[in-house]
Amino acid sequence: DAGVIQSPRHEVTEMGQEVTLRCKPISGHDYLFWYRQTMMRGLELLIYFNNNVPIDDSGMPEDRFSAKMPNASFSTLKIQPSEPRDSAVYFCASSFLAGMRPYEQYFGPGTRLTVT
């Protein structure tokens, strides 16, 4: 298995531009998570989906951020308009429910976003 795939790996954009980050979870996984990591705030959960449905978006910083999961093999995180404070590494992770016990999450390599 290729693991969780994220694209692009690096993104540099100017303030005010729209940014779209993409994630392909591991096949068969039914949970998908978006995290953001900065030096100041560490690793934060932004939103997660179960069977393509958003379950908890309480970590989404503001309305400029939106996430979708149109099918089981694809999710996007969009920032519009982007701001310099959005600069961070964004990770996507997936996991699966088995035996009604939490199981491990598998993280992608991350997208390093720089907003100038």
Added chain:
Amino acid sequence: DAKTTQPNSMESNEEEPVHLPCNHSTISGTDYIHWYRQLPSQGPEYVIHGLTSNVNNRMASLAIAEDRKSSTLILHRATLRDAAVYYCILRDGIGGGSNYKLTFGKGTLLTVNP
């Protein structure tokens, strides 16, 4: 969420065992103890998890105190590749709802000396 406390950093020598401590005095009866690690410039990866009994896998061992208020991640022979930030995380074992969230703290930065 129940909180965990870890040392900011630890140092080890290659080929020696490493014991990474984690305190979680407010742990509830249904909380699982998870350990993840994050190697430089990579996403976090799962290491091990347990509930009450000690656990072993190919990566590490997890020793859980009898009162469950602390745990220790044991790397039996540290290698240079084990240099990473290690996160101790509590997650509720009751299925559904918000219980699949991972709340990462600052973790322990492990340095392995050659």
